[in-house]
Amino acid sequence: MAEFLDLEAQDGVRMPWNVFPGTKQESTQCVVPVSAIYTPLKTFPNMPVLPYPPLRCRTCRSILNPFCIVDYVAKIWICPFCFQRNHFPPHYASMSEDNLPAELFAQYTTIEYETPTEKADIPPVFLFVIDTCIIEEELGYLKNALSQAIDLLPDNSLVGFITFGTYVHVHELGFGSIPKTHVFKGSKEISKDQILEQMNFFAKRPRQSPGVIAGVRDGLSAESIARFLVPASECEFALNSVLEELQKDPWPVSADQRATRCTSTALSVAASLLGACVPGSGARIMAFIGGPSTEGPGAIVSKNLSEPIRSHKDLDKDSAPYYNKAVKFYEGLSKQLVTQGHVLDLFACALDQVGVAELKVAVERTGGLVVLAESFGHSVFKDSLKHVFQSSDYDLGLSFNGIFEVSCSKDIKVQGILGPCASLEKKGPLCSETVVGQGHTSAWKMCGLDKATSLCLVFEIVKKETPDSIGPSASNQFYLQFLTYYQHNNGQMRLRATTLARRWIAGSGSIQELIAGFDQEAAAVVMARLVSFKMESEAEFDPIRWLDRSLIRLCSRFGDFQKDSPSSFSLSPRFSIFPQFMFHLRRSQFVQVFNNSPDETAYFRMILNRENVANSVVMIQPSLISYSFHSGPEPVLLDVAAVSADRILLLDAYFTVVIFHGATIAQWRNAGYQNQKEHEVFAQLLQAPRDDVDAICKERFPVPRLVICDQHGSQARFLLAKLNPSATYNSSSAPPGGDIIFTDDVSFEVFLDHLQRLAVQQ
Numbered sequence: 205m206a207e208f209l210d211l212e213a214q215d216g217v218r219m220p221w222n223v224f225p226g227t228k229q230e231s232t233q234c235v236v237p238v239s240a241i242y243t244p245l246k247t248f249p250n251m252p253v254l255p256y257p258p259l260r261c262r263t264c265r266s267i268l269n270p271f272c273i274v275d276y277v278a279k280i281w282i283c284p285f286c287f288q289r290n291h292f293p294p295h296y297a298s299m300s301e302d303n304l305p306a307e308l309f310a311q312y313t314t315i316e317y318e319t320p321t322e323k324a325d326i327p328p329v330f331l332f333v334i335d336t337c338i339i340e341e342e343l344g345y346l347k348n349a350l351s352q353a354i355d356l357l358p359d360n361s362l363v364g365f366i367t368f369g370t371y372v373h374v375h376e377l378g379f380g381s382i383p384k385t386h387v388f389k390g391s392k393e394i395s396k397d398q399i400l401e402q403m404n405f406f407a408k409r410p411r412q413s414p415g416v417i418a419g420v421r422d423g424l425s426a427e428s429i430a431r432f433l434v435p436a437s438e439c440e441f442a443l444n445s446v447l448e449e450l451q452k453d454p455w456p457v458s459a460d461q462r463a464t465r466c467t468s469t470a471l472s473v474a475a476s477l478l479g480a481c482v483p484g485s486g487a488r489i490m491a492f493i494g495g496p497s498t499e500g501p502g503a504i505v506s507k508n509l510s511e512p513i514r515s516h517k518d519l520d521k522d523s524a525p526y527y528n529k530a531v532k533f534y535e536g537l538s539k540q541l542v543t544q545g546h547v548l549d550l551f552a553c554a555l556d557q558v559g560v561a562e563l564k565v566a567v568e569r570t571g572g573l574v575v576l577a578e579s580f581g582h583s584v585f586k587d588s589l590k591h592v593f594q595s596s597d598y599d600l601g602l603s604f605n606g607i608f609e610v611s612c613s614k615d616i617k618v619q620g621i622l623g624p625c626a627s628l629e630k631k632g633p634l635c636s637e638t639v640v641g642q643g644h645t646s647a648w649k650m651c652g653l654d655k656a657t658s659l660c661l662v663f664e665i666v667k668k669e670t671p672d673s674i675g676p677s678a679s680n681q682f683y684l685q686f687l688t689y690y691q692h693n694n695g696q697m698r699l700r701a702t703t704l705a706r707r708w709i710a711g712s713g714s715i716q717e718l719i720a721g722f723d724q725e726a727a728a729v730v731m732a733r734l735v736s737f738k739m740e741s742e743a744e745f746d747p748i749r750w751l752d753r754s755l756i757r758l759c760s761r762f763g764d765f766q767k768d769s770p771s772s773f774s775l776s777p778r779f780s781i782f783p784q785f786m787f788h789l790r791r792s793q794f795v796q797v798f799n800n801s802p803d804e805t806a807y808f809r810m811i812l813n814r815e816n817v818a819n820s821v822v823m824i825q826p827s828l829i830s831y832s833f834h835s836g837p838e839p840v841l842l843d844v845a846a847v848s849a850d851r852i853l854l855l856d857a858y859f860t861v862v863i864f865h866g867a868t869i870a871q872w873r874n875a876g877y878q879n880q881k882e883h884e885v886f887a888q889l890l891q892a893p894r895d896d897v898d899a900i901c902k903e904r905f906p907v908p909r910l911v912i913c914d915q916h917g918s919q920a921r922f923l924l925a926k927l928n929p930s931a932t933y934n935s936s937s938a939p940p941g942g943d944i945i946f947t948d949d950v951s952f953e954v955f956l957d958h959l960q961r962l963a964v965q966q
Contacts, residue, residue: 208723215314215702216246218817220730223721224616224665224682226710231665234718235758236727237640237734238616238665243658243816244650244688244700245603252306253316256295258699259307263288266611266685269703270310276300284683284705285611307701314702318692326695328604329433329487330357331364333474336453337463338494338580342553345581346492347447349589354436354443356593360695362433364477365446368470369453369463370499374403374477377434377442383449388473390466390499396476404428405480429481461507465495467559468502468533471548471566475537479544486604486691488547488572488652493558494580501533504559513557516797516805530562538566542626545605547652549573551589552803553580561802568810569642571606571624571652575906576807587907599655600905606650606690608659610634613682615667615708619643622733623659624814625650636664641737653690656905658816660733667708682706719762722778728785729820736794736809747795755786759963766964773960787928787955788825788842793859808859811906819858819904826857826926831892833885843928843952847915849941854893855923861900862911863893864923866941870914915943928952 212218219240225231231238259268261283273282276299279292292299299305307315332350336343357363365375372388386403388394405428434442457463474489498507504526505513514524541548549572552558560576567574573592577584591600608625610618617636620627620643630647640662642648650657686702709717731754738745758779765773775783793800793808800808812823830840831852840846846853848866855862865873869889872878878887901907913919929945930953950958 205723205725208726212246212817214248214311215704216243216248217241217702217704218723218726218729219706220723220727221718221721222706222723223717224706224708225718226665226680226708226714227667228665230710230714233761235754235761236730237619238663239730240661240663240684240704241658241726241729241817242661242686242702243656244606244608244686244702245601245653245655245657245690246816247601247655248314251314251316252312253318253698254306255318255320257319258317258701259290259293259296261286261288261290264611267687267701267703268307269685269701270308270313271681271683271703271705272308274308284681285613285685313704314700317699317701318696326485326691327360327362327435328358328602328693328695329362329364329478329482329485331366331433331474331478331487331489333470333489333491334365334367334450335465335467335492335494336367336369336450337465338452338554340452342494342580343450343452345579345586346494346553347450349580349586350492351444351447353589353593354440354447356590357436358593359435359437361436362482363436363439363443364433364474365443366470366474366477367450368466370455370466372466372470372473374432374473375446376431377439377446378431383442383446388469390464390469392469393501394469394473394476396479399473399476400480403432403477432477433481460509462498462505462509463495464499464507465497466499467491467493467497468530468537469500471502471537475540475544475546475548478546479540483544484605485545486547487545488549488602488604489541490549490551492551492553492580494554495558496554496556497530497559502530502559502562504530504557504562514802516800516802519561519802527562530559531565534562534564534566538569538626541566541570542649542651545649545651546570547572547604549592549652551575551577551585552807553577553582553585555579557801557803559803561806564806564810568624568813569626569651571650571657571814573652573905574807574810576804577909582909584907584909587901588905591905591907601655601693603653603693604651604691606653606688607647608650609647609687609689610661611646611683611685611687612663613684615665616682616684617664617666618646619662619664620645621648621659621661622737622813624653624657624810625659636666638664640734650688650690653688656816656819657814660730660813662730662734665708667710680707680709682708715762719776719778722762724779724782724785725821726817727782728789728824729817731786732789732792732794732820732824733813735789736812739795739797740809748790751786751790751795755783755959756962759783759959763963765960768964770957770960770964773964783956783959784952785821785825787952791949792824794823811859822856823858826855828927829854829856829893829896831889833889837892837896841928842926844924844931844943844945845939846927847923847943849915852889852893853923854896855926856900856908857922857926858904859906859908860911860922861897861908862913862922863897864920865912865914867915868941870917 220236225234264286266285271284367373374386376384478487497503518524547570548566550567575588619636619638620641622641625648627642627645628647630645634646684704688700692698735747797805828842849868851866853864877883911922929947930951931944933946
């Protein structure tokens with residue numbers, strides 16, 4: 205794996221196939237699609253930032269890069285994508301083979317441009333949207349967390365404040381000593397024009413007639429905007445006094461009813477307010493929601509408590525009456541936000557569902573952050589919110605208003621992107637007819653992105669000819685260029701360019717080269733994103749069958765065996781862990797949805813769709829570390845055989861981190877041995893996993909839920925559910941000090957057995 209990690213460290217890219225199958229037919233036989241997982245804003249310690257605009261090819265608009273052919277005498281460069289000859293402008297006159305500009309250095313395949321002409325320092329905007337239909341205790345937790353967050357806001361940022369329950373209240377923070385709010389009815393759909401009218405945006409200056417082209421801000425004056433969006437350095441007092449006086453929604457709720465909560469109307473008002481005040485500049489709507497929406501176009505359930513909130517079964521049978529209307533509403537909202545360049549972040553904290561499944565489309569297409577917790581008092585919510593604004597321990601590197609573009613060689617097309625972005629409908633010769641995710645385009649809008657945001661690009665090889673017809677002079681290189689234009693968190697606009705070259709290979713001897721370039725971690729992550737996408741977009745899709753058939757086809761293509769002899773089957777080390785990843789993916793929360801609510805499933809998939817390969821692999825196949833007196837912390841197999849009475853296990857399943865004490869360890873701890881001086885080693889053993897968990901929580905967003913449990917305790921299920929059931933209640937008895945799993949699932953050994961049998965028959 206080392207060379208793939210080096211490629212990621214240089215360009216932020218991981219690919220399942222680092223040598224491309226050369227023809228359309230060969231790429232189909234490879235089963236895992238030709239694709240790339242790219243982290244546009246990955247931090248590189250020595251990446252140069254150039255203070256001048258990039259040089260573009262005059263035909264295909266790709267950017268000068270180390271793979272261009274350069275004639276230093278005639279001062280001409282040839283674009284590797286379209287072979288166009290381009291002249292260097294006068295300021296490159298002193299260039300020679302010994303005096304190269306940075307963008308032609310072989311090691312700078314990723315480079316950034318920041319043009320000094322665009323010195324407009326655009327402040328980031330944060331619009332808080334707060335749910336008040338929650339119990340007093342929860343409201344107290346939320347107010348505490350928000351007042352801490354407000355202290356951490358960058359001084360130059362603009363802040364707005366909206367609260368909602370039965371009605372939507374837009375607070376005027378710039379109104380001096382008298383608190384003033386504008387109220388909208390939660391059950392009505394309100395247009396942007398009505399909002400502008402009702403909030404007196406045109407009191408001092410009449411609205412411009414439709415015939416005149418209004419300015420960027422619909423002809424709004426700076427004073428009218430400053431009433432609602434105030435610099436953080438000036439509004440701390442106003443904000444804190446609004447927070448202190450914030451009360452639970454006053455409208456009575458009878459015992460057999462849910463509260464009247466108009467989430468969709470509040471978000472619609474927030475989007476329109478930002479669209480009127482700061483269109484096209486980096487802004488985030490940060491929604492804090494504590495229960496299900498029951499009013500307005502985005503309601504997910506009726507007010508009657510006798511009616512349950514939709515489950516996966518209801519969605520499958522199409523018996524969730526509110527679902528399609530709500531999704532349609534949020535699709536419209538996401539289009540509006542993408543056009544304005546604004547982000548929707550969601551912090552959903554409730555024991556029940558709040559509608560994350562419906563909101564998913566708006567959060568994902570705008571590149572928003574999402575956090576799901578049981579309460580506003582839970583560390584998952586509080587620590588995650590601090591992460592958003594705190595830059596000391598671990599900086600998320602929030603950036604705004606990105607546009608992502610792709611250029612490729614002529615034999616490759618883009619099917620689409622699975623990830624937090626929205627298609628900009630830029631059709632052209634690069635676009636494939638087949639669409640996966642956000643497709644039919646070679647440019648995407650990324651309203652919000654950060655250092656961890658990762659996109660999965662799916663390609664199609666369109667070369668049709670057989671290898672024999674390829675002349676010896678034909679180049680066997682594919683080129684890809686990824687351009688990300690974005691608002692850096694210092695307010696500057698920047699452009700990052702990553703240019704990659706990959707070889708293609710075709711014909712009889714190609715299999716060994718394909719195997720040598722196979723990255724099984726990246727392949728597992730691509731398959732996980734793909735299966736999640738298919739489960740949401742294809743009716744009657746059977747994920748287990750699809751994964752199994754894909755794995756069998758892959759193993760029979762790349763495995764080594766004699767026909768019909770399972771015992772002769774073997775896989776190259778490059779492929780050997782892939783069946784294990786697929787085994788755990790079949791059992792993961794992305795595929796097995798019966799145990800989770802639609803909100804939880806949507807949450808897991810949103811995080812999977814935005815994280816890099818290393819983090820996604822932990823979601824698919826958790827890591828397990830053992831601590832004991834006999835040895836230091838060591839990774840062990842994710843198997844029930846790892847459980848032992850005299851061991852502590854640390855399971856990192858990404859969303860949950862479990863510290864599991866064996867029975868003997870738990871007895872000693874309950875007896876208080878760790879507090880006695882002669883048992884200092886035992887105290888250190890107990891502390892070691894806690895320290896490792898702290899390190900994990902520091903750099904992960906959202907912060908994982910921590911479960912501390914003992915063997916045979918009720919919460920031990922968090923660990924046992926993730927382990928390979930090699931010992932179950934009907935297969936064997938538990939070894940001394942060990943454990944068995946009560947399940948009818950097959951173990952990995954049985955799974956592998958079946959795989960080998962089926963692969964050799966293909």
